[in-house]
Amino acid sequence: MDTYILYGVTVLFLAVSFFKDKKKTNMALKKAWKAFENILPEFLVVILLVGVLLAVLNTEVISKIIGSGSGWLGVMLASVVGAITLIPGFVAFPMAAMLLQGGAGYMQIGAFVSTLMMVGVVTMPVEMKYFGKRLTILRNVLAFIFSFVVAYVIGLVVG
Secondary structure, eight states: OHHHHHHHHHHHHHHHHHHHOHHHHHHHHHHHHHHHHHHHHHHHHHHHHHHHHHHHSOHHHHHHHHSGGGHHHHHHHHHHHHHHOOOOHHHHHHHHHHHHHTTOOHHHHHHHHHHHHHOOSTTHHHHHHHHOHHHHHHHHHHHHHHHHHHHHHHHHHHO
16 A cells, blocks of 8 residues: 555656656656666566576575574575675665565575675775775675674564
């Protein structure tokens, strides 16, 4: 129901914008469409990979590897995978929802998403170029440790 309300409000504001300035609204819609076209291939590839993963690995396997019963070992595994994976946030959250539906635990997904967003193993060379080696390593180590704090807090709240 909330989704329909948000769509209705969006259409209402779009109509107000259109009546206020048709040219700017059309230009904004064209820019939004181009952004959507740029994001769509990445989004579809990741959704496809997660879909294949969920089809190949049944809920028992997912639960065993990163389910709530996997404990801190599952949190550690999810953190490492999140730290070395480069996935944009707009793809990470739907993927996390699919993994939760597939049997993953909340703490594990919390660690996965937080390291995915905060730790950049893949992007370290670029970051080192601009911020220096020491600061880059310090930031990534602190972010990695913080992901365990996030997982712990999620475990307290949800578990």
